[in-house]
Amino acid sequence: MLEIRTSSSQVWEVDYQAPNQLRLNGQLFGWDLAVLGNGRYHVLFEGRSYQAELVEADYAAKTLVLKINGQRVALQAKDRYDLLLEKMGLSNATVLKVNELKAPMPGLIVDIRVAAGQAVQKGDPLLVLEAMKMENILKAPADGTVSSIRVTLRDNVQKGQVLVQFA
Known part of the structure; x- marks a missing residue:
């Protein structure tokens, strides 16, 4: 399970059930995804067409920047371990001090x-x-x-x- 956040008011729970099966906030998420290459995708969702492009990805920090139909969207993901640490009050313990x-x-x-x-x-x-x-x-x-x-x-x-x- 992942928690995806675009802002403090927009949070989604994403769960992978099986390949090509995705649940969004507990509901089955039906979509059609076509890879166009070079980080570009075409998505069909509920009869609407979307052009998506991966602009930036920092997999260590679990952040992505997408461009969806020309609009930039920054995403922050937290996996179950991040959420558990946060629940235990240890999320700040992961801040790295480098000498x-x-x-x-x-x-x-x-x-x-x-x-x-x-x-x-x-x-x-x-x-x-x-x-x-x-x-x-x-x-x-x-x-x-x-x-x-x-x-x-x-x-x-x-x-x-x-x-x-x-x-």
């Missing part, structure tokens, strides 16, 4: 996109690490302030090496 960003793999620093003292939000790009001829954008794992950058442009780094420290 440093470490290299996930060996590579070469090809771009530095932040400076010491800069405030960053979760998901903001910090560095670009080239590994195996691919550029990997390393993003802020949580909100914070950069206290120091421990690498310079064109540095070779090892897996686990501290790249950025947070205040």
Whole structure:
């Protein structure tokens, strides 16, 4: 079961019974979905046609931004574990305090996109690490302030090496 929220006043309970069987607020949800490609979909629901596009997805934070018939809709999902933690009063216990960003793999620093003292939000790009001829954008794992950058442009780094420290 998922709880989907678009705003404080719009909340839906979504339950997957079986493949292609979806319940919305306890009622069977009958729809026809056609995948158009590149995050675009055509949906038929109760005789009406909708064009849907996936604009953004943050699966770790369980957020989606859709464009439905040209109108942006931001969605926040909570699964049964999130709801249980919230019911127990532990939802704030999951807030992440990060002190440093470490290299996930060996590579070469090809771009530095932040400076010491800069405030960053979760998901903001910090560095670009080239590994195996691919550029990997390393993003802020949580909100914070950069206290120091421990690498310079064109540095070779090892897996686990501290790249950025947070205040």
